[in-house]
Amino acid sequence: MARLSGERQARLTELLLSEKRRLWSDVRRELFDKVGKELHSQYDFPQDVGEQGLISLLEDTGMAVADIRRQELTRMDEAMRRLSQGTYGFCEECGMAIDEDRLRVAPYAPCCISCQTRREGPPYGPGVTL
Template sequence: MEKDVLEKFRNQLKEKQEEILEEVGKTLSEMTDQTTNIPDPNDRATVESGRSFELRIRDRERKLLSKIDEALNRIDEGTFGVCEDCGEDIGLKRLNARPVTTLCIDCKTIQETKEKSKGL
């Protein structure tokens, strides 16, 4: 892959990484600020539901951060954009849509088909 294209992906990944870390900081700050006792059970349930939702989002972002780190390492190692299953290049359309991917569209489709057949 060309050096300028790799740098574009590196910058895109780093921007997303910074964005996630910024949101984590905001969430932590908001949750520590909301330590007041809420006497009304309905209000408390609403607050707890919101916190639970926020924590689920942050957990997904934590997993994404790990994938971003792995993608940045692949850029450094020169393996970014190469399918880990078949060794073929991953298409730029797919990488633009999901820069953390490790599978080309064909291998991903096969993987999903296998997962669906196991679930049935």
């Protein structure tokens, strides 16, 4: 496997760090928004079952978003580990360089588009459905 050039490594490092900062900023904002709403809503009681259901739905949605953020941060940590090992930016499947446009969209991507498509393809081959 080839190594990252100094220039490409610098660009990809900044890309990863920028994305990680953005994710942490989102998590922090969502957390403070939620804490602030909870403190404010301690004195607001739902008037009926419909309002209670809506509050439960909103809380569940918030938990799902928090889980997605946690997964993204875990993938970013894995990408940072690959960067420190010198394997970031190279496909885990075929070993070829991952296109920088792909890494801008998904900085934590471990595979090139071709290999990721194969990973996500139908398990029984093309055209076979259950």
